[in-house]
Structures are given as C-alpha cells and as structure tokens.
Amino acid sequence: MDKEEQESRCEQCIIRQFNALRAMSKEELKKVSDSKMVRKIKKGESIFEEGEKLNGVFCVRNGVSKLSKLSANGKDQIVKLATKGEVMGQRSVIAEEHSNLSAVAVNDMEVCYIPKESIVHTLKSNPDFTVEVLRHMAHDLREADDVIVNMSQKTVKQRVAEAFLYLKNNFGEDKEGFLMLTLSREDIANVVGTATESCIRIISEFRKKGFLKTSGKRIGIADERKLQDLVEGF
Amino acid sequence: MDKEEQESRCEQCIIRQFNALRAMSKEELKKVSDSKMVRKIKKGESIFEEGEKLNGVFCVRNGVSKLSKLSANGKDQIVKLATKGEVMGQRSVIAEEHSNLSAVAVNDMEVCYIPKESIVHTLKSNPDFTVEVLRHMAHDLREADDVIVNMSQKTVKQRVAEAFLYLKNNFGEDKEGFLMLTLSREDIANVVGTATESCIRIISEFRKKGFLKTSGKRIGIADERKLQDLVEGF
DNA sequence: ACATAGATATGATAATTGTCAGCTTTTCAA
DNA sequence: TTGAAAAGCTGACAATTATCATATCTATGT
Numbered sequence: 069m070d071k072e073e074q075e076s077r078c079e080q081c082i083i084r085q086f087n088a089l090r091a092m093s094k095e096e097l098k099k100v101s102d103s104k105m106v107r108k109i110k111k112g113e114s115i116f117e118e119g120e121k122l123n124g125v126f127c128v129r130n131g132v133s134k135l136s137k138l139s140a141n142g143k144d145q146i147v148k149l150a151t152k153g154e155v156m157g158q159r160s161v162i163a164e165e166h167s168n169l170s171a172v173a174v175n176d177m178e179v180c181y182i183p184k185e186s187i188v189h190t191l192k193s194n195p196d197f198t199v200e201v202l203r204h205m206a207h208d209l210r211e212a213d214d215v216i217v218n219m220s221q222k223t224v225k226q227r228v229a230e231a232f233l234y235l236k237n238n239f240g241e242d243k244e245g246f247l248m249l250t251l252s253r254e255d256i257a258n259v260v261g262t263a264t265e266s267c268i269r270i271i272s273e274f275r276k277k278g279f280l281k282t283s284g285k286r287i288g289i290a291d292e293r294k295l296q297d298l299v300e301g302f
Numbered sequence: 303m304d305k306e307e308q309e310s311r312c313e314q315c316i317i318r319q320f321n322a323l324r325a326m327s328k329e330e331l332k333k334v335s336d337s338k339m340v341r342k343i344k345k346g347e348s349i350f351e352e353g354e355k356l357n358g359v360f361c362v363r364n365g366v367s368k369l370s371k372l373s374a375n376g377k378d379q380i381v382k383l384a385t386k387g388e389v390m391g392q393r394s395v396i397a398e399e400h401s402n403l404s405a406v407a408v409n410d411m412e413v414c415y416i417p418k419e420s421i422v423h424t425l426k427s428n429p430d431f432t433v434e435v436l437r438h439m440a441h442d443l444r445e446a447d448d449v450i451v452n453m454s455q456k457t458v459k460q461r462v463a464e465a466f467l468y469l470k471n472n473f474g475e476d477k478e479g480f481l482m483l484t485l486s487r488e489d490i491a492n493v494v495g496t497a498t499e500s501c502i503r504i505i506s507e508f509r510k511k512g513f514l515k516t517s518g519k520r521i522g523i524a525d526e527r528k529l530q531d532l533v534e535g536f
Numbered sequence: 537a538c539a540t541a542g543a544t545a546t547g548a549t550a551a552t553t554g555t556c557a558g559c560t561t562t563t564c565a566a
Numbered sequence: 567t568t569g570a571a572a573a574g575c576t577g578a579c580a581a582t583t584a585t586c587a588t589a590t591c592t593a594t595g596t
Contacts, residue, residue, distance in 0.1 A: 137447060139455035140535050147447050162433075163440035168447055191433055198432040199396075199425055205439050206397035212446035213371060213381050213402055219453040220495025221373035224553065253574065261454025263554050268575060284562065285573075301374050458583065487544065497584050502545060518592065519543075 077101050078180075083129055086153030091200035092190060100186045107179050115171040115179065116157060122167050124183040126156040131177030132239070132249055135169045136258065146259045147215070148208075149174070149249075151239070158201065159208075161187065174251065219261055222299075227260040228270045229295040232280065236289050245281070246288040253285070311335050312414075317363055320387025322434040326424060330431070334420040341413050349405040349413065350391065356401050358417040359391040365411030366473070366483055369403045370492065380493045381449070382442075383408070383483075385473070392435065393442075395421065408485065453495055456533070461494040462504045463529040466514065470523050479515070480522040487519070 078101035084090050092100065106129070109115060115126055118137060132151045136144040147169060150156050160167040161184045191198050218227060232247070239249035251259070257267035271287070274280040279295050281288045289295065312335035318324050326334065340363070343349060349360055352371060366385045370378040381403060384390050394401040395418045425432050452461060466481070473483035485493070491501035505521065508514040513529050515522045523529065 137451045139451050140533075141455055143455055145451045145454050147450055159440045159443050162436055163444065165444070168444050191436070192429050195426050195429045195432055198429055198436060202396055202425070202432060202436050202439065205436065205443060206393045209393050209439060209443050209446060210397065210399070210402050212443060212450065216381055216446065216449050216453060217371045217373050217379045219450060220379050221375055221377055264573095265555080265575085266553060268573095269553095272575070498543095499545085499585080500583060502543095503583095506545070 076106055078104065081129075083127065083153045087127065087155050088197060088200040088204055089127070091194070091197040093194065096186075096190050096194060096197070100182055100190075103183050103186050105181045107181055109173045109177040109179060111173055111175050113173050115173065115177075116167055118167055118170045120167050122157045122160045122184070124181050125158045125161055125187060126171070127180040127182060128152055128154050128156065129178040129180060131179075132174040133171045133177060133179075134174050134255065134258075135171050137169050144170075144258050145261055146255065147212075149238075149259075155204075158187075159205070162191075162201075162205075174249070174255070224260065224262045224266055225270055226299050226301070227262070228256070228267060229274070229279070229298045231256060231259050232287065232289055233292065233295055233299065236292070241288060244288070245290075246283065246286040250286050310340055312338065315363070317361065317387045321361065321389050322431060322438055323361070323389075325428070325431040325434040327428065330420075330424050330428060334416055334424075337417050337420050339415045341415055343407045343411040343413060345407055345409050345411075347407050349407065349411075350401055352401055352404045354401050356391045356394045356418070358415050359389050359395055359421060360405070361389050361414040361416060362386055363412040363414060365413075366408040367405045367411060367413075368408050368489065368492075369405050371403050378404075378492050379495055380489065381446075383472075383493075389438075392421075393439070396425075396435075396439075408483070408489070458494065458496045458500055459504055460533050460535070461496070462490070462501060463508070463513070463532045465490060465493050466521065466523055467526065467529055467533065470526070475522060478522070479524075480517065480520040484520050 078084060078089065078097050079094065084097075089097065089100070104127075109131070115133060116122060128150055130152060132149055133156065134146045135148040135150060135156065136146045139145055150171070156171050156179075157167060191201070218230065222230070235247050235249055235251070239247065241247050253268050253271065254264045256271075257264040260267060271280060271282065274295075275282055277294070279289070279291045279298075281290045312318060312323065312331050313328065318331075323331065323334070338361075343365070349367060350356060362384055364386060366383055367390060368380045369382040369384060369390065370380045373379055384405070390405050390413075391401060425435070452464065456464070469481050469483055469485070473481060475481050487502050487505065488498045490505075491498040494501060505514060505516065508529075509516055511528070513523075513525045513532075515524045
C-alpha cells in the first residue's frame with residue numbers, strides 16, 4: 069500500500085473526525101472505504117442536481133461546495149456552504165427522497181462518494197452511528213431555523229454584513245486580511261437572498277465606510293466591530 | 303383501568319402512528335407510557351421558551367402550537383406549526399442544546415411530556431427507532447430548506463398566499479369553507495415574516511379580489527386556483 | 537348588556553429593495 | 567498578448583414593504 073492509497077483509506081482519514089463516520093467500527097469503516105470512490109471536481113462543476121436520485125452521500129475532503137435550490141423566479145438560493153468534513157446528500161438518502169438541493173463546486177474539490185448501502189446498513193445495526201448522524205442533522209436543523217429568522221427579520225444590509233462575518237469565521241482570512249473563500253458577488257447575493265446589483269451596491273457602501281476592503285473580487289473585513297453592530301441593529 | 307386511563311396509555315394512542323414512537327417495542331412503549339405526563343395547555347399559554355433547557359419532549363395529542371424564535375428587532379418569527387402527532391423539542395434533546403425555539407399554544411391543547419431518559423435510552427438501543435427519528439428530522443430539514451427559499455425569493459404577497467394554502471392543506475376547512483385553524487393576523491404576519499399591517503392589507507386586497515373570504519378573524523379560501531397562480535408568479 | 541382592551545383596518549409617507557440600462561474592469565482562453 | 571465574455575459597478579427609476587397615526591370593530595369578562 070503506497071502513501072497515497074493509505075491516505076485515501078477512510079480508517080486513516082482525518083476528515084472523519086468532523087462527521088458521523090467517527091462512530092463507525094473498524095469493520096464498518098473498512099467496508100465504507102472499500103466501496104467509496106474518490107472524485108476530483110473542478111470549480112463550477114456540478115456534483116448533483118436538485119431532483120436527482122442520490123444513491124450515496126458525498127464527503128468533502130477538500131474545497132467548498134454550494135448547496136442551492138432553484139426558486140420559481142429563476143434565482144438560485146444558496147442554503148448552505150459545505151466544506152471539509154461535511155457530508156452532502158445524507159438528508160435525501162435517509163429520507164429516501166430525491167435531492168431537494170443542487171451541489172456545485174465553488175472551487176476545486178475532492179470528495180468521496182460513499183454508496184448508500186454502506187451507510188444504510190450501518191444505520192440499522194450501529195445505534196451509536198445513527199445517533200451521531202442524528203446529532204449532526206439536529207445541528208443542521210438548528211442552523212436552518214436561524215437562517216429562516218435571519219432571512220425574514222433582517223434587512224438585506226444586515227444579511228450581507230452577517231454573510232461576511234460568517235465567511236471569516238468559517239473559512240478564515242489570508243495574511244493580507246482577505247477572506248480565504250472568494251465568492252462571486254452573484255453567489256454572495258444568492259446566499260443573502262437579494263439581487264446581485266443590490267449586493268454589489270451594499271459592498272461598495274461598506275467599502276466606502278471602511279467596513280470592508282476589496283481587491284478585484286477578493287474581499288476582506290476591515291472593521292469587524294462595525295459589521296457586528298450593524299447585524300445587531302445599531 | 304378505566305376508559306380514560308386506557309386511552310392515555312401510549313400503547314393505545316393513535317397519535318403514535320404519526321411519529322417515531324411507532325418504531326418502539328411494546329416494552330419500550332410501556333416505559334415511556336409510565337414516565338410520561340399528560341398536560342392540558344390553554345390557548346396562549348407557553349409550553350417552553352427559547353433558551354430553556356428541555357429535559358424531555360412534548361408529543362401533541364390535540365391542538366396546535368406555534369414554534370417561534372425571537373429576532374433582534376423584537377418580532378417573533380414562527381418557524382413551524384406543530385399539530386396532532388408531532389413531537390416538539392426533540393431537536394434540542396438530541397443535540398443536547400438549550401431550545402432554539404419557543405412553543406406557545408395557538409388553541410387549547412393536550413400534550414404528553416416524555417422525559418428524555420425514556421427517549422435517549424431507546425435511541426441507544428433500538429436502531430429502528432433511531433432511524434425513524436432520523437427520518438422525521440430529515441423531513442423537517444427539507445421543509446426548513448423550502449421555507450428558507452420561500453422567505454428569500456418570494457414576495458410578501460406570494461408568501462401570504464402560500465400560507466393560506468398551507469393552512470388549508472394541513473388543517474382543513476369547516477363546512478362553511480373557513481379554515482379550521484384560525485390564526486390572528488399578527489400570527490400570520492409572523493409566519494410570513496412581514497409587518498402585521500402589511501399582512502392585513504394583503505388579506506384585504508385578496509378579499510376584494512375574491513381570493514379569500516373573511517368573517518371576523520376567520521378566513522376562508524374563495525379561489526384556490528388564483529392563490530396558487532399567485533404563488534407561482536403569475 | 538356593556539365597557540374596554542386588544543385586534544383589525546386604512547391612509548399617508550418614508551425607507552428599502554428590485555429592475556433595467558449602460559458603462560468599466562477583470563478574467564480567461566485562443 | 568489580446569480580445570471577447572463575464573463580472574463588477576453605478577445611476578435612474580419603479581415597485582415593494584415598513585412605519586406611524588388613527589379609526590373602527592370585536593371578543594371577552596363582569
């Protein structure tokens with residue numbers, strides 16, 4: 069077993085610590101590892117589509133994927149950004165429904181595809197694993213509730229401010245102080261649920277006020293305190 | 303065992319068919335039944351509050367409860383309406399977090415309080431039950447995703463129209479054609495995520511256009527087709 | 537029945553947000 | 567390197583939605 073092959077064994081995979089797979093037994097993990105497939109996905113490529121029947125889940129090893137849903141007016145609403153260690157598609161596999169979301173790579177990615185059999189079998193036989201999955205889903209549900217409240221009770225400006233704080237806290241910033249995860253203005257608008265132009269306008273405003281700094285499409289947070297105040301309604 | 307006592311046994315409870323309790327064994331159910339407490343709650347009374355630590359879950363036997371979250375601007379956002387057969391508080395119990403939502407009775411209710419021990423123990427030992435809970439939570443999560451998209455991509459008018467269709471489909475209407483579940487205009491506004499005045503205005507408009515009919519605070523759907531068209535953007 | 541608090545209704549106005557059009561800058565592949 | 571094409575930006579304007587003020591109705595307890 070060479071180095072690369074070794075690293076691609078689930079048993080050795082560090083990523084696993086962040087998700088429910090850590091509750092699997094050695095034997096179960098071995099099965100998963102044997103049945104999984106590593107896939108490289110380029111920026112902009114689709115991983116799965118809304119309405120598609122998923123026969124497995126995707127575990128993110130590297131990169132970021134946007135999970136979105138097309139609305140009647142033709143705009144995508146980004147519901148979640150999935151990053152290293154997160155599992156995509158588990159909701160659909162568990163509920164045995166077609167996917168309610170599309171997944172598209174925001175940058176180059178590496179994901180493991182795990183056929184549902186490996187998962188479903190363990191769900192039925194290893195309660196620790198099932199409870200662990202349940203915990204993760206409970207967490208996702210709480211986050212979704214929070215998003216609902218933000219969407220309906222906060223202004224667009226507050227939501228934009230919050231989005232940048234979220235990006236900083238979850239993806240970090242480089243040495244120059246720019247956000248590690250660079251999204252297009254359109255993607256930001258789709259996270260926030262607003263028109264691209266409105267989003268751009270607000271970013272400009274924040275830049276003029278010294279809350280943000282920009283360089284091309286890169287954006288950095290210049291005054292976190294002020295952004296935070298804005299989110300909280302001051 | 304008299305009739306009332308018999309009906310209050312979980313083993314006999316029909317409600318159970320609608321939730322994850324149906325996956326419990328006879329013995330497990332007996333334990334739950336012995337530890338549960340039936341509680342009557344009057345309209346407007348609170349069942350639990352946001353931030354409260356829940357030591358059990360609430361199974362709705364009768365009536366409807368609104369699950370809401372207070373936003374920074376002082377308004378409640380109603381995230382879900384829980385009705386007969388639904389279990390409230392399970393997310394918090396499973397995630398071992400304080401509740402992220404408040405539950406208030408919309409009309410007179412009867413709920414069973416089930417201490418978390420009965421649940422948690424079964425979660426660890428009966429995978430069928432755990433998977434069933436997981437399925438329900440997966441379903442809730444999907445619904446939450448849909449709400450996010452609606453909130454951020456639909457106009458207030460569309461959301462109001464959708465809310466009435468939802469109320470009709472989930473709670474039905476009486477012989478006169480009024481919705482069985484009567485919510486105050488303020489509650490409707492809090493479901494839709496808008497100002498109470500805006501909500502009232504839109505209801506008036508819909509009445510004038512013949513989409514709805516009203517009688518005091520009761521509201522009925524007069525033209526489902528037109529409401530549906532509106533939701534879909536015509 | 538009646539008073540009254542709370543809910544519903546409506547107008548006027550302000551603030552927010554979306555849409556369309558046109559322009560400039562950046563990005564990326566030939 | 568360069569020239570489309572895409573992304574970013576800005577102005578003007580329209581549409582939507584919130585806010586405040588005030589009036590009317592209605593449910594509820596006494």
